[in-house]
Amino acid sequence: MNWITNYVRPRINSIFSRREVPENLWTKCDECGTMLFHRELTDNLNVCTTCGHHMSITPRARFEALFDAGIFSEISVPEPLTDPLHFRDQKKYPDRMKAAQKSTGEKEAMLVATGDIGRTPIVAAAQDFSFMGGSMGMYVGNAIIAAAEEAVKLQRPLILFSAAGGARMQEGILSLMQMPRTTVAVQMLKEAGLPYIVVLTHPTTGGVTASYAMLGDVHISEPNALICFAGPRVIEQTIREKLPEGFQRAEYLLDHGMLDRVTPRPNMRAELIGIVRMLLRLPPAVMGDLPAPAAETEVAGAPLTDTEMPKAPPATAPATKK
Amino acid sequence: MACLDVANLAVLHLDAQGAIYSANHAGETRMTNYLDFERPLAEIEGKAEELRAMARQNEEMDIEAEAVALDKKAADLLRDLYKGLTPWRKCQVARHPDRPHCKDYIEALFTEYTPLAGDRNFADDHAVMGGLARFNDQPVMVIGHEKGNDTKSRIERNFGMARPEGYRKAIRLMEMADKFGLPIITLVDTPGAYPGKGAEERGQSEAIARSTEKCLQVGVPLISVIIGEGGSGGAVAFATANRVAMLEHSVYSVISPEGCASILWKDSEKMREAAEALRLTAQDLKKLGVADRIIPEPMGGAHRGKETAIKAVGETIALMLAEINGQKPKKLVTDRRKKYLEMGSKGLAA
Numbered sequence: 001m002n003w004i005t006n007y008v009r010p011r012i013n014s015i016f017s018r019r020e021v022p023e024n025l026w027t028k029c030d031e032c033g034t035m036l037f038h039r040e041l042t043d044n045l046n047v048c049t050t051c052g053h054h055m056s057i058t059p060r061a062r063f064e065a066l067f068d069a070g071i072f073s074e075i076s077v078p079e080p081l082t083d084p085l086h087f088r089d090q091k092k093y094p095d096r097m098k099a100a101q102k103s104t105g106e107k108e109a110m111l112v113a114t115g116d117i118g119r120t121p122i123v124a125a126a127q128d129f130s131f132m133g134g135s136m137g138m139y140v141g142n143a144i145i146a147a148a149e150e151a152v153k154l155q156r157p158l159i160l161f162s163a164a165g166g167a168r169m170q171e172g173i174l175s176l177m178q179m180p181r182t183t184v185a186v187q188m189l190k191e192a193g194l195p196y197i198v199v200l201t202h203p204t205t206g207g208v209t210a211s212y213a214m215l216g217d218v219h220i221s222e223p224n225a226l227i228c229f230a231g232p233r234v235i236e237q238t239i240r241e242k243l244p245e246g247f248q249r250a251e252y253l254l255d256h257g258m259l260d261r262v263t264p265r266p267n268m269r270a271e272l273i274g275i276v277r278m279l280l281r282l283p284p285a286v287m288g289d290l291p292a293p294a295a296e297t298e299v300a301g302a303p304l305t306d307t308e309m310p311k312a313p314p315a316t317a318p319a320t321k322k
Numbered sequence: 323m324a325c326l327d328v329a330n331l332a333v334l335h336l337d338a339q340g341a342i343y344s345a346n347h348a349g350e351t352r353m354t355n356y357l358d359f360e361r362p363l364a365e366i367e368g369k370a371e372e373l374r375a376m377a378r379q380n381e382e383m384d385i386e387a388e389a390v391a392l393d394k395k396a397a398d399l400l401r402d403l404y405k406g407l408t409p410w411r412k413c414q415v416a417r418h419p420d421r422p423h424c425k426d427y428i429e430a431l432f433t434e435y436t437p438l439a440g441d442r443n444f445a446d447d448h449a450v451m452g453g454l455a456r457f458n459d460q461p462v463m464v465i466g467h468e469k470g471n472d473t474k475s476r477i478e479r480n481f482g483m484a485r486p487e488g489y490r491k492a493i494r495l496m497e498m499a500d501k502f503g504l505p506i507i508t509l510v511d512t513p514g515a516y517p518g519k520g521a522e523e524r525g526q527s528e529a530i531a532r533s534t535e536k537c538l539q540v541g542v543p544l545i546s547v548i549i550g551e552g553g554s555g556g557a558v559a560f561a562t563a564n565r566v567a568m569l570e571h572s573v574y575s576v577i578s579p580e581g582c583a584s585i586l587w588k589d590s591e592k593m594r595e596a597a598e599a600l601r602l603t604a605q606d607l608k609k610l611g612v613a614d615r616i617i618p619e620p621m622g623g624a625h626r627g628k629e630t631a632i633k634a635v636g637e638t639i640a641l642m643l644a645e646i647n648g649q650k651p652k653k654l655v656t657d658r659r660k661k662y663l664e665m666g667s668k669g670l671a672a
Contacts (some may be wrong), residue, residue, distance in 0.1 A: 176576040210526070
């Protein structure tokens with residue numbers, strides 16, 4: 001053991017390893033088991049190219065795909081108190097938070113941003129299931145209120161992507177109080193006459209479903225997403241019988257009248273543009289590469305292709321599962 | 323000498339949750355339900371009861387002094403037990419089967435109660451009762467969860483767990499109250515919304531969300547009292563109010579301690595720790611600003627002095643109603659929203 005093996009070689013190795021290929025070049029689809037190359041998977045928005053299974057996608061990746069040319073500006077969310085109840089289970093709540101922040105690289109479970117989709121200015125919020133199960137605590141409540149206030153201020157529609165295991169138990173009753181708080185946020189939008197569109201992604205459960213996720217003007221879901229109040233396991237324990245195939249999945253909810261549409265992720269953007277523009281009584285989204293209006297010069301470099309923009313998006317027919 | 327044999331004190335059964343002991347005192351038809359931590363109390367009260375029963379059969383026995391001493395011992399023990407109830411014991415008291423329920427409050431505190439039924443869509447949910455009534459002669463709309471008080475009524479009431487129809491009925495009644503300018507009084511006592519197949523199919527989450535939304539929309543005073551268990555979303559849907567009061571030993575929580583324990587501790591037996599961590603007692607919720615008032619209960623819980631408890635609830639409703647009665651609809655709505663938007667910003671220091 002000498003200086004060279006202990007110090008120099010690791011340093012040299014680390015310099016070279018930095019430009020190494022990403023660790024997970026291949027991802028296995030949970031549904032069909034196909035090995036998917038990372039680039040192919042990212043291009044298809046984490047949807048399996050073989051079976052159409054929707055894997056999770058981070059809010060940031062979703063926004064990059066949603067907004068014109070992937071350009072959006074984040075809205076800052078007022079910081080709530082950290083650990084208001086001094087909650088401790090097997091771990092301390094602040095330790096759980098730090099671990100989640102480290103593993104996701106995000107501050108909390110919701111990202112709020114403004115930007116344009118199909119040259120239509122919107123505010124968007126997306127919940128991050130990888131951050132403590134996307135759970136709704138004070139921060140998520142503040143984020144939704146901030147999103148609604150920004151939308152009202154700028155007179156823009158709000159598109160919200162929900163994904164959560166429910167309320168954040170570590171904030172106790174204060175997480176429960178996010179149900180009325182976020183409901184107030186939705187009311188602000190409704191009173192301002194602004195469209196509020198909810199995209200329910202896998203999974204949306206518990207207090208989240210029973211508040212802002214079920215109060216949209218339009219409810220869209222991704223295929224096979226689990227959407228429920230009480231989870232299937234809890235129900236099976238209560239009624240002591242097996243639940244039917246596909247119970248509480250997006251298509252099941254569509255059949256039972258809780259959703260307007262089930263739309264595969266790759267078609268979501270075009271559909272959202274169509275719906276938002278119709279609700280705002282705007283002309284159909286323009287196809288092709290036209291000069292952007294002066295006020296929106298920052299997104300002028302975002303040419304739109306024909307495929308992204310159907311002339312007349314289907315408004316009522318439910319999308320069929322791929 | 324009187325025999326202090328407790329063999330006749332039959333501890334009949336330990337119920338499914340292991341929480342309730344039913345003691346059938348010899349020679350008495352009265353059944354008392356004891357919680358597990360009240361077991362020493364059950365023994366003392368049982369002994370006293372037994373002595374008196376023996377004295378009734380045998381006139382020559384003089385046991386009164388001994389019985390009185392036992393009574394005093396029982397009273398002291400009761401005070402000690404209830405002086406510092408742990409959060410988990412509070413949950414047990416809040417769920418006590420003999421605790422006064424919504425129906426008891428409505429019968430005692432309201433006149434001309436006229437139940438209104440049905441959600442006009444699917445069914446009438448018996449877990450939620452509600453209708454027109456007079457409170458101190460003022461016409462109001464009263465809505466609440468009813469758990470039932472014997473096996474038959476508990477099944478009929480679905481143990482106070484509402485289905486979507488229950489929330490939709492509440493929405494309908496709240497709308498009516500709003501239209502005719504009647505204050506709304508809600509009495510909350512539910513383990514939570516019913517986790518069933520049909521309930522999910524008919525949109526449990528949507529119904530709860532709309533009910534919370536309606537609570538925030540109505541331009542009339544909305545007053546809520548948590549009389550027992552405030553179970554999660556099922557409670558919020560009624561308790562999003564201008565004023566919220568909680569009975570001293572009631573609880574209000576995002577999840578049951580058992581549920582929280584099984585998720586975070588991976589062991590549902592850790593409910594004591596979970597109850598502690600969740601801060602679900604009336605005292606903690608007052609600090610957090612979720613409850614505005616705490617209504618004192620008789621020593622040993624509301625079930626040991628139903629009339630006193632019900633009267634105290636009535637007085638508190640009257641006080642809270644007086645604070646906001648007659649305010650303009652817009653102000654009521656704005657204040658209610660503001661209250662919830664600001665909630666939690668100060669944590670336990672509030």
